[in-house]
Amino acid sequence: MTGMDQDNFEEGRVSVTERLAAEALIVDVDGYEGPLDLLLTLGRTQKVDLRQISILQLAEQYLAFIAQARDLRIELAADYLVMAAWLAFLKSRLLLPPEPGSEGPSGEELAAHLAFQLERLAAMRDVAAKLMARDQKGRDFFARGITEDVARVRRVTHTASLLDLMQAYARIRTKDDFRPFVLDRVSVMTMERALERMRHLIGFAGDWTDIASYLPDDWQTDPQKRRSATAANFAASLELAKEGRIEIRQGDTFAPIQIRKRLPREGGR
Amino acid sequence: MADKAPAQEESLFKAPPIAEQERMVEAILFATADPVTLPELAGRMPHGCDPAEALAHLRKRYEGRGVNIVKIGDAWAIRTAPDLGFLMQKETVEVRKLSRAAIETLAIVAYHQPVTRAEIEEIRGVSVSRGTVDQLIEMEWIRFGRRRMTPGRPVTFVVTEGFLDHFGLETARDLPGIKELRAAGLLESRPTPGLGAPTDDDDAADDDQPPLFEDD
Amino acid sequence: MADKAPAQEESLFKAPPIAEQERMVEAILFATADPVTLPELAGRMPHGCDPAEALAHLRKRYEGRGVNIVKIGDAWAIRTAPDLGFLMQKETVEVRKLSRAAIETLAIVAYHQPVTRAEIEEIRGVSVSRGTVDQLIEMEWIRFGRRRMTPGRPVTFVVTEGFLDHFGLETARDLPGIKELRAAGLLESRPTPGLGAPTDDDDAADDDQPPLFEDD
Numbered sequence: 001m002t003g004m005d006q007d008n009f010e011e012g013r014v015s016v017t018e019r020l021a022a023e024a025l026i027v028d029v030d031g032y033e034g035p036l037d038l039l040l041t042l043g044r045t046q047k048v049d050l051r052q053i054s055i056l057q058l059a060e061q062y063l064a065f066i067a068q069a070r071d072l073r074i075e076l077a078a079d080y081l082v083m084a085a086w087l088a089f090l091k092s093r094l095l096l097p098p099e100p101g102s103e104g105p106s107g108e109e110l111a112a113h114l115a116f117q118l119e120r121l122a123a124m125r126d127v128a129a130k131l132m133a134r135d136q137k138g139r140d141f142f143a144r145g146i147t148e149d150v151a152r153v154r155r156v157t158h159t160a161s162l163l164d165l166m167q168a169y170a171r172i173r174t175k176d177d178f179r180p181f182v183l184d185r186v187s188v189m190t191m192e193r194a195l196e197r198m199r200h201l202i203g204f205a206g207d208w209t210d211i212a213s214y215l216p217d218d219w220q221t222d223p224q225k226r227r228s229a230t231a232a233n234f235a236a237s238l239e240l241a242k243e244g245r246i247e248i249r250q251g252d253t254f255a256p257i258q259i260r261k262r263l264p265r266e267g268g269r
Numbered sequence: 270m271a272d273k274a275p276a277q278e279e280s281l282f283k284a285p286p287i288a289e290q291e292r293m294v295e296a297i298l299f300a301t302a303d304p305v306t307l308p309e310l311a312g313r314m315p316h317g318c319d320p321a322e323a324l325a326h327l328r329k330r331y332e333g334r335g336v337n338i339v340k341i342g343d344a345w346a347i348r349t350a351p352d353l354g355f356l357m358q359k360e361t362v363e364v365r366k367l368s369r370a371a372i373e374t375l376a377i378v379a380y381h382q383p384v385t386r387a388e389i390e391e392i393r394g395v396s397v398s399r400g401t402v403d404q405l406i407e408m409e410w411i412r413f414g415r416r417r418m419t420p421g422r423p424v425t426f427v428v429t430e431g432f433l434d435h436f437g438l439e440t441a442r443d444l445p446g447i448k449e450l451r452a453a454g455l456l457e458s459r460p461t462p463g464l465g466a467p468t469d470d471d472d473a474a475d476d477d478q479p480p481l482f483e484d485d
Numbered sequence: 486m487a488d489k490a491p492a493q494e495e496s497l498f499k500a501p502p503i504a505e506q507e508r509m510v511e512a513i514l515f516a517t518a519d520p521v522t523l524p525e526l527a528g529r530m531p532h533g534c535d536p537a538e539a540l541a542h543l544r545k546r547y548e549g550r551g552v553n554i555v556k557i558g559d560a561w562a563i564r565t566a567p568d569l570g571f572l573m574q575k576e577t578v579e580v581r582k583l584s585r586a587a588i589e590t591l592a593i594v595a596y597h598q599p600v601t602r603a604e605i606e607e608i609r610g611v612s613v614s615r616g617t618v619d620q621l622i623e624m625e626w627i628r629f630g631r632r633r634m635t636p637g638r639p640v641t642f643v644v645t646e647g648f649l650d651h652f653g654l655e656t657a658r659d660l661p662g663i664k665e666l667r668a669a670g671l672l673e674s675r676p677t678p679g680l681g682a683p684t685d686d687d688d689a690a691d692d693d694q695p696p697l698f699e700d701d
Contacts, residue, residue: 033586036610079611105678113678120608123671128592130661137651138578140570142300143518144563146346158408160367160375162436168369169376170450172393190396228394235395293572295551296565299515300576313572335511353512356529 035083038062040118050119055111056094059087090114187225194232195239202246208258211237284317287326294323304344370401375410379432379441383414383425402426410435500533503542510539520560520650556655558646567653581624587617591626595648595660596672599630599641604674618642626651 032038042061043053066084069076093107135141198214211233219229237259240246250257284290293314297305310320324345328338331347339348349357367375374397377389389397405411414427428441438444500506509530513521526536540561544554552563565573583591590613593605605613621627630643644657654660666672 033589033609034611039610109678113675116675117608117610119669120671121610123666123669124589124592124596124608127596127660127662127666128588131592131595131652132588134652134654134661135567135570137564137653138576141567141653142296142565142570142573142576144515145300145302145576146304146348147516147518156363156365158367158371158404159364159435160372162438164367164372165376165379165436166445166450168372169380172373172377173450188391188394190390192396231394292549292551292566293569296569297551297572299552299563300565300573302576313575333508335508335513336515347515349512349516350508353509356509356513357516 035062035080036117036121038065038080039083039114040121043118050115050122053115053118055114056091058114059091059094062087063091187222187228189219189225189229189232191232191235191239194229194236198233198236198240199245202240202259202261208249208260210256211259212256214259284319285315287319287323290314290318290320290323291326291330293318294320294327298327298338298345298347304341304346306344309344368401370398371404374401375405375428375432378405378411378426379428379444382427382441383417384427385417385423385425387423389426500535501531503535503539506530506534506536506539507542507546509534510536510543514543514554514561514563518562520557520562520646522560526561555653557650558656560646562650564653581620583620584617586614587620590617591621591644591648594621594627594642595644595657596663596666597674598643598657599633600643601633601639601641603639605642 032041039058039062042065043050043058045061046053046057048054063084066076066080069080090107090110094111098106137143194214197216201214212230214233215226215229219225234257237246237248237257241248241259245262246259247262248257248259285293294310297310297313307320307324310324311318314320324338331338333350335350335353336347337350339346373393374389377392378384381388381392384392386397386402402411406413408431409429410432411426412429414425416422416424433439433441501509510526513526513529523536523540526540527534530536540554547554547563550566551569552565555562555564586609589609590605593608594600597604597608602613602618618627622629624647625645626648627642628645630641632638633641648654649656657663663672
């Protein structure tokens, strides 16, 4: 496509100045936002309204540019070469009378579309500049500096269904193996009570001691009382451990749970 | 304000009219992230401006408005009028399931009312935290009943109308009994002879406060 | 305004007088940097309020002041008067420098929206890098619009409310020069002779993706 042009540019015949001028135009080829942008730039050199631009002339300018770039061994992206091929085709369409019976759009139609594209791109450039020249937030006008964020007051309401209620009650009732309900307060040891007791005792125990040994004597025989006291003691132990007053260990699953007073400066449990 | 502007212009050579200064102070107070002091205002406004005067005008202008010019330490800021603070809240209601402790306590109160705290603890086998009871009272699902005529005269808890309403019960007696719970598969079927609903022996003494329901 | 309040009170049972509603709108708009829609206003004001009416009054009240009530899309905000920007050097935020490609892409989206990537490329005559689009999306100036009902169902891009806010536009119809461009036929999508409309081949693979985005 550019073979005929290349002949005109023999290495020796290009003067240094010409060469520099060409380079100045071409070296910046990366600066062009694609072939359409390059065409627009070249079109501007025609100094005419884009509506009256000579597409034929533009095609020639473009092809010359590509030829120069090649001559200077500048790598051109494929886009530019595709456009060159298309413009060469357009040029031939514009110059030669249409072949009888040939299909497809006429050269004029193609040229008009290219002119439209150039005009549209130029217009978008123009409005883009106008847009950026507008007053901008954070530069020319400002939003509120002290914002009072809307406090999201999260009101939590709790709910339960009748089923929840019944299940809860059933849970409590099954816990005790359906023993007839009696208010046998005497056989329940509260954690508070166990805690109170253990707080005093813990100081006297030397090394690791089974928590079972902390059960009061009169709570050890009756299984119900023993169970309650054990649970209370265990809960109290956890509480004391949480307070950092004792350490708890259990050798294995179901092995005796042992506690001891926490010794200062000794890690581990 | 407009009538003051010319006088101002004479005395402060080249300074913008006071109405204009007021606009400036307004914009600065609005856009600045922190309260602004008078020297800061003066530093940002054109030479010869009188920010104190402009501020006084502005302050007056915002009197009774939705936002006011307020002094914070040595500095000035625009703030929401105190009476409109409620607009700065957006209430979102989050519904959560009642905790296990609360629902169990509630169930015990419902089935055993009137019931004392000690009794609740005995039935649950663990102590009942104050928070749990308070929460149920706050939800208006339980309330204090009559004091028990036993040593220490402990207060009792009963369920409220609100409770009945929420659970769609006409009376607490409508709560399904143990047999029905079992039939519904809520209790493991392990019939124990003689087991009924709670018997509440202690309540027998409470003849001044009739039990709300009979067991099945 | 005060003279209108009683009538208002009659027509809107129990709603606060319009002057009071105006204060409320004022407080709400002052409290936030983001535009607030009428439904949002109504949601925060007492029942029966007419924020649109209150806003109209308020807007008038702030005409010519240091801060103005501006409309941005469907929402409202207070912004400093543009002529006072020079006072705000301290508040100026360094806007990230946009590349020429990004600026052009933004303008094309704004003037041609909803527009597909293929259409943007057709207008610029060069492929649009993912980074450019990503940057504009990240700045919240453009977003995905509805999918185009053409083969491949390509996604489209539209500008956001944030874009309108940033450039002080009430709607995209207020874009500078848009009428002239339309009159000149430069906003039409004209197919390349002999080629038909742009085909968006690259988006063809996307049609398994449901239309995530609505266009407004």
